[in-house]
Amino acid sequence: MSAAVTTRPEAASGWATALGSALRRSGWTLSLLGILAVLLVITKTIQPTFGAAGIQGLAISVMPLALASVAQAVVVIARGIDLSVGSMMALTSVVSAALMEGRSEGFAVWVVIGTLVLGLALGAVNGALVVGTRVPDIVVTLAMLFVWAGCALLVMETPGGASAQWLRGLTSGPLVSTWVPKAAVVMLLIVAVVWIPIRRSRLGLSLYAIGSDPLAAFRSGVSVGRTKIFAYMLTGLFSAVAGLSLTATTGIATPVPGPYTLMSVAAVVLGGVALSGGKGGVFGPIVAVVILSLLRTMMTFLNVNTNLATVVQGAILVGVVMVGSLIQLRRSRR
Amino acid sequence: MSVADTADTRRNWLRPSAWANVFRERPIIPLLVILVLLVILSELIRPGIVSPNWAAVMVRAAIPLAILAACQTMTMLTGGIDLSVAAIASMSGFVVATLVNGPGLWVGIAVALAAAAVAGLINGIGVGVFRVHPLIMTLGMSLVVLGLSNVWQLEMVQTGAGVPDLFRRLGASMIGGVVPLSLVVFVPVAAWVLVTLNRTGYGRLLYAIGDNPVASRLAGVKAWQVLIVLYVISAVLAGIAGFLYSGLTNVASVTLVDSALLPSVAAAVIGGTSILGGRGGYGGTIIGALILTVISSLLSSLGYPEAVRQILFGSMIVFVAAAYARVTNET
Numbered sequence: 001m002s003a004a005v006t007t008r009p010e011a012a013s014g015w016a017t018a019l020g021s022a023l024r025r026s027g028w029t030l031s032l033l034g035i036l037a038v039l040l041v042i043t044k045t046i047q048p049t050f051g052a053a054g055i056q057g058l059a060i061s062v063m064p065l066a067l068a069s070v071a072q073a074v075v076v077i078a079r080g081i082d083l084s085v086g087s088m089m090a091l092t093s094v095v096s097a098a099l100m101e102g103r104s105e106g107f108a109v110w111v112v113i114g115t116l117v118l119g120l121a122l123g124a125v126n127g128a129l130v131v132g133t134r135v136p137d138i139v140v141t142l143a144m145l146f147v148w149a150g151c152a153l154l155v156m157e158t159p160g161g162a163s164a165q166w167l168r169g170l171t172s173g174p175l176v177s178t179w180v181p182k183a184a185v186v187m188l189l190i191v192a193v194v195w196i197p198i199r200r201s202r203l204g205l206s207l208y209a210i211g212s213d214p215l216a217a218f219r220s221g222v223s224v225g226r227t228k229i230f231a232y233m234l235t236g237l238f239s240a241v242a243g244l245s246l247t248a249t250t251g252i253a254t255p256v257p258g259p260y261t262l263m264s265v266a267a268v269v270l271g272g273v274a275l276s277g278g279k280g281g282v283f284g285p286i287v288a289v290v291i292l293s294l295l296r297t298m299m300t301f302l303n304v305n306t307n308l309a310t311v312v313q314g315a316i317l318v319g320v321v322m323v324g325s326l327i328q329l330r331r332s333r334r
Numbered sequence: 335m336s337v338a339d340t341a342d343t344r345r346n347w348l349r350p351s352a353w354a355n356v357f358r359e360r361p362i363i364p365l366l367v368i369l370v371l372l373v374i375l376s377e378l379i380r381p382g383i384v385s386p387n388w389a390a391v392m393v394r395a396a397i398p399l400a401i402l403a404a405c406q407t408m409t410m411l412t413g414g415i416d417l418s419v420a421a422i423a424s425m426s427g428f429v430v431a432t433l434v435n436g437p438g439l440w441v442g443i444a445v446a447l448a449a450a451a452v453a454g455l456i457n458g459i460g461v462g463v464f465r466v467h468p469l470i471m472t473l474g475m476s477l478v479v480l481g482l483s484n485v486w487q488l489e490m491v492q493t494g495a496g497v498p499d500l501f502r503r504l505g506a507s508m509i510g511g512v513v514p515l516s517l518v519v520f521v522p523v524a525a526w527v528l529v530t531l532n533r534t535g536y537g538r539l540l541y542a543i544g545d546n547p548v549a550s551r552l553a554g555v556k557a558w559q560v561l562i563v564l565y566v567i568s569a570v571l572a573g574i575a576g577f578l579y580s581g582l583t584n585v586a587s588v589t590l591v592d593s594a595l596l597p598s599v600a601a602a603v604i605g606g607t608s609i610l611g612g613r614g615g616y617g618g619t620i621i622g623a624l625i626l627t628v629i630s631s632l633l634s635s636l637g638y639p640e641a642v643r644q645i646l647f648g649s650m651i652v653f654v655a656a657a658y659a660r661v662t663n664e665t
Contacts, residue, residue: 133656136609142599146648153641262473275467307484314477322464
């Protein structure tokens with residue numbers, strides 16, 4: 001068809017277009033990284049003692065939320081939303097901590113594997129309910145938020161349990177240089193090992209396809225229902241990793257879900273994933289979480305009331321989305 | 335729905351389709367049946383528990399929830415949602431409690447409702463003009479309101495706070511032990527919401543925007559104006575609910591109403607309002623709030639832990655929403 005004709009003039013500037021589109025695609029993440037760099041410099045100037053230790057602390061404190069927002073990003077890309085992420089984190093965290101308490105280090109390996117499988121199973125239930133009942137994602141996962149949180153309370157009524165030493169060791173301390181926190185390396189490694197192969201596969205393409213246009217995806221032979229269930233399973237898996245990171249970084253588990261669900265939605269939006277699906281990746285949200293947390297640290301250094309920091313976070317969330325949609329409106333008018 | 339579809343349903347599922355029709359056209363009837371069954375169940379499990387006083391306690395507990403759920407019903411009709419109602423409600427209850435000993439009760443109420451209206455106005459501008467997703471807009475607003483209330487709390491820590499007598503009486507007291515006084519607030523609010531949704535042009539506009547935004551725009555509806563007014567209404571209603579919550583519990587705290595946020599969405603969903611917009615109404619929501627209240631009290635009177643309540647609660651939302659999706663053939 002006409003494709004053969006049109007490709008020839010493009011071939012000359014092919015690499016440039018490819019580079020351009022790659023830049024455009026990750027433009028949001030790159031600019032977030034730029035903002036992060038600027039913020040780090042500002043933090044260093046207002047607090048000269050901010051150094052390796054500060055970065056260590058930052059990496060450990062952002063780990064659970066960063067993983068939660070990765071979990072959220074996967075399902076939002078597939079045009080879903082999972083409000084039960086926080087509850088799934090609480091459930092997987094209490095299950096792992098309860099099973100690891102008083103057991104050997106070797107047994108903990110099996111516990112970790114079991115917890116990850118549990119995460120996949122929780123996600124599969126969410127996904128199957130969304131696909132099977134045809135109820136909007138937000139309602140189903142809102143309901144499952146109650147269910148998983150209730151299950152977490154059944155496992156453990158008060159904070160308790162324990163974490164294996166090797167698991168704690170994975171998230172604390174530096175790696176190679178004092179400037180490289182182990183928590184950050186471990187987290188990025190896990191996300192990369194799981195996400196990048198999927199992203200490159202047929203399945204990853206299907207995720208984006210059902211996110212940007214479910215009907216078109218269906219007509220080109222993508223099994224929309226199965227792909228959606230798969231997206232929810234991935235979200236469950238990453239929620240389980242986030243739950244394990246809660247156990248690992250605090251050494252105990254809490255049955256009451258933290259503020260992770262709503263913050264993960266915020267981070268996903270700030271990280272350049274469109275709530276309408278099909279756009280963005282999982283690394284943008286991670287950077288967004290680090291930025292939000294760094295802003296909080298900065299304001300502490302500046303002796304700003306921590307409650308105002310919450311206000312600023314909310315204002316940033318709303319402001320960024322407003323600017324984003326303004327740009328979108330401008331573009332569509334042209 | 336197509337003719338073939340209805341014909342088919344009629345042939346194969348004569349009785350269920352009759353039920354489905356009732357469910358679709360008048361969801362309030364099956365909801366009332368469920369409510370009555372729950373009351374009977376309560377009586378069977380705990381003989382003697384059902385009394386006028388018990389009913390009054392249930393109604394009293396359901397009223398603030400039903401007002402919060404009115405916010406969700408109205409915003410959900412347009413395809414939105416208002417997650418800032420809990421923060422706004424807590425804030426307004428708290429603001430009044432801090433001002434009552436100084437400038438006075440009525441100043442406090444005015445300040446609280448004005449603050450709520452401003453928050454709602456910003457929500458409305460964000461959703462209506464800037465087209466921010468309502469979930470994100472109201473979520474961001476709830477963070478802003480919570481943070482500002484915390485700042486206010488630190489400012490006001492010297493003066494101390496106390497829930498005003500009026501709220502305590504309105505929220506908690508009963509006339510003769512059988513009629514909760516909060517009905518004085520609830521009946522006008524509920525009547526106003528019902529009339530607005532069913533009998534006014536503004537109500538029709540809400541349904542129209544939720545049902546088909548493109549068609550309503552082509553028909554000349556200025557959606558942004560409708561949405562701004564809607565979110566202001568929602569915030570003011572949340573403020574009123576906040577007064578009742580602080581009176582009912584005799585607590586003024588900036589996180590008082592947080593635990594009622596998701597139940598308020600649940601009440602609207604159970605009441606038959608679709609989160610996709612265009613379908614539902616406030617009548618069902620009121621029954622939904624009552625159902626949730628009766629279930630909680632039933633479970634807690636049986637000594638079940640909080641965990642079981644939450645699991646049952648969640649399962650019920652999925653079940654009811656799935657039933658609605660089935661009978662309305664929505665995708």
